[in-house]
Amino acid sequence: xxxxxxxxxxxxxxxxxxxxxxxxxxxxxxxxxxxxxxxxxxxxxxxxxxxxxxxxxxxxxxxxxxxxxxxxxxxxxxxxxxxx
Amino acid sequence: xxxxxxxxxxxxxxxxxxxxxxxxxxxxxxxxxxxxxxxxxxxxxxxxxxxxxxxxxxxxxxxxxxxxxxxxxxxxxxxxxxxxxxxxxxxxxxxxxxxxxxxxxxxxxxxxxxxxxxxxxxxxxxxxxxxxxxxxxxxxxxxxxxxxxxxxx
Numbered sequence: 500x501x502x503x504x505x506x507x508x509x510x511x512x513x514x515x516x517x518x519x520x521x522x523x524x525x526x527x528x529x530x531x532x533x534x535x536x537x538x539x540x541x542x543x544x545x546x547x548x549x550x551x552x553x554x555x556x557x558x559x560x561x562x563x564x565x566x567x568x569x570x571x572x573x574x575x576x577x578x579x580x581x582x583x
Numbered sequence: 584x585x586x587x588x589x590x591x592x593x594x595x596x597x598x599x600x601x602x603x604x605x606x607x608x609x610x611x612x613x614x615x616x617x618x619x620x621x622x623x624x625x626x627x628x629x630x631x632x633x634x635x636x637x638x639x640x641x642x643x644x645x646x647x648x649x650x651x652x653x654x655x656x657x658x659x660x661x662x663x664x665x666x667x668x669x670x671x672x673x674x675x676x677x678x679x680x681x682x683x684x685x686x687x688x689x690x691x692x693x694x695x696x697x698x699x700x701x702x703x704x705x706x707x708x709x710x711x712x713x714x715x716x717x718x719x720x721x722x723x724x725x726x727x728x729x730x731x732x733x734x735x736x
């Protein structure tokens with residue numbers, strides 16, 4: 500099981516702030532995960548439609564889409580940040 | 584030099600934070616502060632709602648601050664970022680950099696702020712006076728460009 504957490508408009512479009520899922524064997528990178536999530540329903544497709552803008556953090560560390568998920572416990576998906 | 588990092592909903596008092604950072608340190612010759620404040624947006628904005636990623640927000644700002652500490656000879660560094668509902672005129676973020684000389688303090692404060700804008704996990708949503716939501720503030724490409732000058736040097 501891996502915990503997924505969502506923020507800002509990714510959270511709003513998916514309709515939940517977090518969930519736990521079992522990663523299928525064919526999901527090894529962040530990009531694989533985004534593709535897998537898009538198959539979970541229309542709300543996921545809406546949220547992840549322009550997946551190139553989606554930012555991902557593995558266990559609180561920014562990660563690229565080609566990064567291996569490895570043994571990450573918490574994966575966060577969110578839009579570009581607008582702090583400061 | 585251990586940076587002071589805080590993520591909080593409460594406001595901060597700039598003079599107090601400067602005093603905490605510099606008290607009892609005779610090596611401080613320069614203190615630079617940056618305060619980010621919620622703009623009024625032509626009188627239409629009721630507030631900004633700042634969402635953040637608890638845990639990662641503190642960690643990411645700490646990582647950025649550590650890089651600043653390795654790059655410049657600082658005697659003190661503080662970053663405070665607020666979350667929750669923030670009204671026009673209220674503080675959003677505070678950066679304080681202290682050093683022996685001004686150049687390091689100016690540059691470290693600028694570096695920390697540039698990276699916080701694009702790397703610290705915070706998102707702003709606009710709430711208008713008529714109660715409607717103005718939507719999520721878009722990230723600016725100029726903010727991303729601002730990082731390049733630090734990465735190229």
